[in-house]
Amino acid sequence: LTTEPQFIAMMRGIATNSAARGLMDDAAVIAVGTETLIITHDMMVEAVHWLPDANPADVAWKLVASNLSDLASKGARPIGVMLGYMLGEDAWDAAFATGLNDALAYYGVPLLGGDTVKAAGNLDARSIGMTALGLATTAIVPARDGAKDGDGLYVTGTLGDAKAGYDLARLGHSEPVFLLTAFNRPAALLDEGRLLAPIARAMMDISDGLFIDAQRMASASKLAVTIDVSQIPLSSEYAAYYDDTLQSRIDAGSWGDDYQLLFACADNLPLPVAATKVGHFTIGDGLTLMDGETRLDLPTCLGFEHR
């Protein structure tokens, strides 16, 4: 199998238009008349992006939220989504439609169109795709590559809740609801993204994990980034489930699916939304992890790279 990085490298050779942002960003950014259009496309695959016994309504919700989260990270206002759907079993499709309707109604985003197909053979590799479209709300759309030497690295909300929800779901637990909801029905932080876009020098959503995504932001910005894991914000539910240990903080930083916003901005700037400073950028390259004053070895897995 071609690895995802190899294929993306091939695509990068094709996607030379500046609107593609070198395929280094969460979304494409293209001028349309007096507006700036923001476009993102995400695919979800059975048994990769959702558990086989997942509630189809949750799958639909997550597909919507993960797409809208990419728009949020650019400070965009959504104008609609397109759905590419592979038919499954009757009940599954009907439940998916319900979840889709709920998520789109919750975010006030219209379904514009799409395509529906059938698989030829068995259904164990079903995939569903969504394209989300939005309009920029700032003249400069935050990219991954805008961090400056001395900037702080900030994250909204708490991290690791989706990981805890995933663990709970696999064990068949139905509580705590907060953690299961973080996994099953993540939020797209559209309001937060719009408020942060004017002051964020770089912004992305944490879909693959704090460490790997911070490393990507630093690499795109041609800087080094240092994260203090003792500053990683944990929910009381997460801390109660795993205990608040160094390892549970490292786990929270190397797990994705939280869809919190990660951004770089000038230090000590008043922030328009609640966020936690977890690190800072300096001249150099690479990721350094600290636990207060103690330097840590990097964990083998910094996040999900091949999803």
Added chain:
Amino acid sequence: LTTEPQFIAMMRGIATNSAARGLMDDAAVIAVGTETLIITHDMMVEAVHWLPDANPADVAWKLVASNLSDLASKGARPIGVMLGYMLGEDAWDAAFATGLNDALAYYGVPLLGGDTVKAAGNLDARSIGMTALGLATTAIVPARDGAKDGDGLYVTGTLGDAKAGYDLARLGHSEPVFLLTAFNRPAALLDEGRLLAPIARAMMDISDGLFIDAQRMASASKLAVTIDVSQIPLSSEYAAYYDDTLQSRIDAGSWGDDYQLLFACADNLPLPVAATKVGHFTIGDGLTLMDGETRLDLPTCLGFEHR
């Protein structure tokens, strides 16, 4: 399995925004500032939309062309595409990338972004999706529902060539190239679409077959349509391969994949591109097939309904 019409009916209940055009059109149409954005999404599935031994470069070409054809049918100028790709085998992926590059370069359309995923299990239900974006070139974007009583029904080019190419490909033939190319590398008629958009009262591309697509246009326009199969334009290559019989004309009218443009316009209007009048609209409903003065029974299959 949910049938495609049932699922689309569920989606229609969700897609209530006027930009979705009731999911009755080839593309969504949404105002963006001073411009009008046209958006379409098509999925292709292994063993459904491409033969297992198909050239992956041809698969990529067809994905691009079928998406751009939807834009052509709205008279739109493409501004970019997004790709949702499920990884396959190394050589397949590399050949796909080459075909994608060729097709996008041919049409001068940038790849803006997308998503790459892996299947969890076996690869026999791989699917690939593409979203194409364009800008309207006319104040009124032709829909399916604009035909008027007395309008002529016109089609560009010749029909059935993709069917002949499909038959030839299945038999392992490599000639005639014209027919194989019609199947493997269909053209998106972007220039023709832009020239026709100002005068077409309804327009769509023939992706599922002349008869079924004309019936859809008539139904959307709340009119009846009559097609004279003796007027269906055939290429000399098609006529030579199947003979020019009534049956071969019916086959050409009930087979898709030709991506010619089908449009309604006032009779006897000078046309800006070469096109053939194959029928006309009248008060009433339904499709009537004639062979000159002789009324024909409708064939059981009017085209591809469930792809």
